[in-house]
Amino acid sequence: MIDKEHKVGHKTERIYFNRKLRTTLLLWFLMLSIIPMTVISIISYQNAHQSLYNAAEKALKSAVKMKTEYIHSYFSRMLTDLTLQSETQSNVNFLKRLIKSYNDSDKTLSHFVKSSEWNEIVDKKCKDIENYRRKYDYYDIFLLDLHGNILFTVTGEDDLGTNLFDGKYSDTLFSDACKRSLETESIVFSDYEFYSPSDNLVSGFIAAPISNEKREKMGIIAFQFPIHQIDKIMQSDISLGKTAETYLVGPDLKMRSNSILTDEKTVLRNIVQTDQVLLWDGEQIGKTVQDSMEEKVFIYDGPHGKRVLGIHRHIRIESIPFAVIAEIEEAEAFDSAFRLRKYVFLALGATVIIVIFIAIAISVRIVRPIHKLTSGAKLIVEGQLGHEIEVKSRNEIGKLADSFNHMVINLKQAMEKNQTHNWIDSGRASLNDIMRGVQNLEILGNGIISYLAKYLKAHVGAIYMIDQDNRIKMMGNYAYARPNNLVKEFLPGEGLVGQSVRDKRHILITNCSDDCVSIHSSLGDALPKNMLIFPVQIDSEVKGVVELGSLSEFSKLDMFFLEQVGESIAIALDSVATNNRTDSMLKRTQELVEELRMREEELRNYNEEPEERVV
Numbered sequence: 001m002i003d004k005e006h007k008v009g010h011k012t013e014r015i016y017f018n019r020k021l022r023t024t025l026l027l028w029f030l031m032l033s034i035i036p037m038t039v040i041s042i043i044s045y046q047n048a049h050q051s052l053y054n055a056a057e058k059a060l061k062s063a064v065k066m067k068t069e070y071i072h073s074y075f076s077r078m079l080t081d082l083t084l085q086s087e088t089q090s091n092v093n094f095l096k097r098l099i100k101s102y103n104d105s106d107k108t109l110s111h112f113v114k115s116s117e118w119n120e121i122v123d124k125k126c127k128d129i130e131n132y133r134r135k136y137d138y139y140d141i142f143l144l145d146l147h148g149n150i151l152f153t154v155t156g157e158d159d160l161g162t163n164l165f166d167g168k169y170s171d172t173l174f175s176d177a178c179k180r181s182l183e184t185e186s187i188v189f190s191d192y193e194f195y196s197p198s199d200n201l202v203s204g205f206i207a208a209p210i211s212n213e214k215r216e217k218m219g220i221i222a223f224q225f226p227i228h229q230i231d232k233i234m235q236s237d238i239s240l241g242k243t244a245e246t247y248l249v250g251p252d253l254k255m256r257s258n259s260i261l262t263d264e265k266t267v268l269r270n271i272v273q274t275d276q277v278l279l280w281d282g283e284q285i286g287k288t289v290q291d292s293m294e295e296k297v298f299i300y301d302g303p304h305g306k307r308v309l310g311i312h313r314h315i316r317i318e319s320i321p322f323a324v325i326a327e328i329e330e331a332e333a334f335d336s337a338f339r340l341r342k343y344v345f346l347a348l349g350a351t352v353i354i355v356i357f358i359a360i361a362i363s364v365r366i367v368r369p370i371h372k373l374t375s376g377a378k379l380i381v382e383g384q385l386g387h388e389i390e391v392k393s394r395n396e397i398g399k400l401a402d403s404f405n406h407m408v409i410n411l412k413q414a415m416e417k418n419q420t421h422n423w424i425d426s427g428r429a430s431l432n433d434i435m436r437g438v439q440n441l442e443i444l445g446n447g448i449i450s451y452l453a454k455y456l457k458a459h460v461g462a463i464y465m466i467d468q469d470n471r472i473k474m475m476g477n478y479a480y481a482r483p484n485n486l487v488k489e490f491l492p493g494e495g496l497v498g499q500s501v502r503d504k505r506h507i508l509i510t511n512c513s514d515d516c517v518s519i520h521s522s523l524g525d526a527l528p529k530n531m532l533i534f535p536v537q538i539d540s541e542v543k544g545v546v547e548l549g550s551l552s553e554f555s556k557l558d559m560f561f562l563e564q565v566g567e568s569i570a571i572a573l574d575s576v577a578t579n580n581r582t583d584s585m586l587k588r589t590q591e592l593v594e595e596l597r598m599r600e601e602e603l604r605n606y607n608e609e610p611e612e613r614v615v
Contacts (some may be wrong), residue, residue, distance in 0.1 A: 146217060299330055
């Protein structure tokens with residue numbers, strides 16, 4: 001259960017580790033690739049946008065300036081024509097004759113313009129004026145007296161023979177322009193209007209006073225001109241684009257030209273309230289605008305509901321202010337920039353996808369070895385030093401894995417060495433505890449051989465000691481099957497034990513023959529497969545022999561341990577033997593002393609007996 005929970009926790013930690021590191025690597029890859037590209041793209045887009053803005057601004061300013069100049073030129077020509085016609089003597093005489101004939105007649109105005117007298121006067125002059133009208137593309141030419149009576153028109157529409165000041169057309173801009181012309185004694189422009197006598201044709205009028213030879217006002221001459229000339233000027237190509245247009249806006253914010261972007265008529269019908277027009281209108285209210293004053297180009301919602309880039313330019317025709325507006329749709333003006341932005345987004349998207357795939361692939365190659373290293377480190381912490389990390393990468397991670405494996409090997413060797421030292425030190429300390437204070441050779445020998453057999457995992461053993469007569473005698477045994485039948489004494493060179501004493505080196509026998517001593521238990525006997533005869537020495541003098549038998553092989557560590565404790569065993573055996581000999585000699589000396597004392601006592605008693613006998 002605990003192992004299962006450990007595996008589950010380890011798996012969860014692995015998933016968390018992978019996700020966290022992969023996410024970090026992915027974010028770094030994206031940042032390092034996307035951020036520079038995004039910055040460069042933004043800068044490129046801004047530069048392209050600014051360049052297109054500057055180009056559009058320059059083109060719009062040029063267009064609005066050109067249109068303004070055309071309009072000025074168009075009206076200047078008409079004003080010049082009207083001035084010349086008002087001062088032409090033939091026209092003065094013509095009006096004078098019409099006024100005189102009308103005043104002398106008893107007819108109403110409407111009947112007068114149909115009379116023979118009127119026809120007689122007009123026939124002589126009408127042809128010249130008609131030719132002039134056609135030549136300069138005027139719709140009509142009017143002659144009025146001081147009271148507003150229309151005495152002559154070239155087209156002869158319904159307004160001929162009516163009073164412009166008091167009649168049914170008195171509420172027209174034409175009427176107002178004629179009144180102001182007489183009052184100011186100057187040329188006056190009426191602005192454009194739907195003029196009903198001309199079938200509601202959108203027309204503009206300019207009126208100028210006519211004076212006689214005495215500089216006395218005698219009437220008015222006026223030109224009627226349609227809107228198509230303004231349309232022609234406004235709709236002429238400005239080389240900006242398909243959605244570009246220029247149009248004229250009057251003081252009432254209604255268009256004074258038809259839009260080129262729609263088939264509907266927009267003159268005097270559409271009120272334009274864009275930010276550009278409202279800015280110009282605000283300038284009119286504040287009276288801060290001047291002729292040819294120009295505003296900066298900016299983006300706003302156009303008259304057709306789309307975002308446009310536009311500019312206005314103020315123009316004044318006589319006393320009436322107008323705004324020349326030039327616009328182009330934002331989408332067309334910045335089409336290249338928008339396409340660049342689109343491509344940038346596509347490139348960024350493609351880059352993100354590519355970077356994600358590359359980052360995942362690279363992160364997998366990085367994360368897996370790192371995870372293996374992490375898992376290996378955890379196994380080391382848990383004490384499992386046999387784990388080797390297999391990393392196929394030949395980069396720094398592969399080198400790190402190799403270094404890690406070398407570290408593990410060195411650590412394992414160091415730990416094994418420490419364990420060996422600890423094992424040897426522990427065994428030596430325990431053996432010293434067993435040998436400490438024991439004065440009986442048999443007890444000492446049995447204790448030593450029993451401990452060595454158990455500690456070295458041997459199955460049978462014996463320990464021998466060399467006595468004063470240089471005979472090798474058994475001092476103890478472990479797990480011998482029939483110790484009473486064993487050879488318990490050897491001479492140097494006799495048998496393996498004696499040979500080991502003579503050579504002063506250990507003898508290791510593997511695959512022992514059947515005549516070796518057997519390992520006995522209640523379940524049966526077994527023969528040891530390996531025998532180790534090890535002499536214990538003090539300063540190259542052999543003091544005893546340890547003999548061990550085992551079903552398994554003796555290792556180098558086993559023999560190294562015997563080398564480490566051999567001298568201690570030899571010292572212990574020699575010390576006990578020496579002590580025993582000393583005790584024996586002391587006991588013998590005491591016995592001799594007691595025997596001598598007794599003889600001296602007997603001798604003294606004997607010497608005293610003759611004296612008694614003599615007495």
